[in-house]
Amino acid sequence: MRRNVIETVLGAVVLVMAGFFLFFAYTSSSVRAVGGYKLEARFSSTGGLSAGSDVRISGVKVGTVTSQFLDKQTFQAVVQMExxxxxxLPRDTSAVIASESLLGGRYLQLDPGGEEEKLKEGDLIEYTQSAVNLEELLGRFMFNSGGSSSNAGSGGNAATPPAAANQGAQAPAPGGLLGGK
Incomplete structure (x- = not known):
C-alpha cells in the first residue's frame, strides 16, 4: 500500500514538471497566434506556402499566414495573413515567398517601402513575387548547359560551317544549310 502512494505522488510531480516545461516553452517561443490586422497578397504561385507559415520582416516573425485560396476569376493564389x-507597414510594401533553406519550408517575406501612407485592415499588398521553383531552375540549368558543353571545342555552333564560324556569321535557320532562309 505504501508503495502505491509513493508511485502516485511521484507520478503527480512528473506531470506537474511536464506542465511547467510546456508552459515555459509556449510563453518563450513565438508559436502562439499573433492577433493583428489582416492583409492580402496575390501570387501566380505559392510554391509550398501554407496556412500557419511565418510572415517575416528582416528575418523576424511579425505575423502568420491564415489562409490561401484560388481566385476563380484571375486564377491567382490569394494569401491572407495577420x-x-x-x-x-507602408502602402508600397512588397511580399516575396522565400525559402528557409534548400530543403526547408516556405515563409512570406515582407519588404517595407518608404511611402508615408500605411496599409489598413483588409488592404491588398500590390507588389508581390511568387515562389521560385527550384526543380524548374535546376532542369533549365542542366538542359541548357548540356548542349553547349559538347560544342565547346568546335569553335562555334555545330551546324555552322568552319568558314562561317571564323567570319562571325550567324548560324543557319532551323531548316539546315540547304533549308533556305
Missing part, C-alpha cells in the same frame, strides 16, 4: 498591430 500582421502584429504594432507593425504599421
Amino acid at each position: 500582421i502584429d498591430r504594432t507593425i504599421q
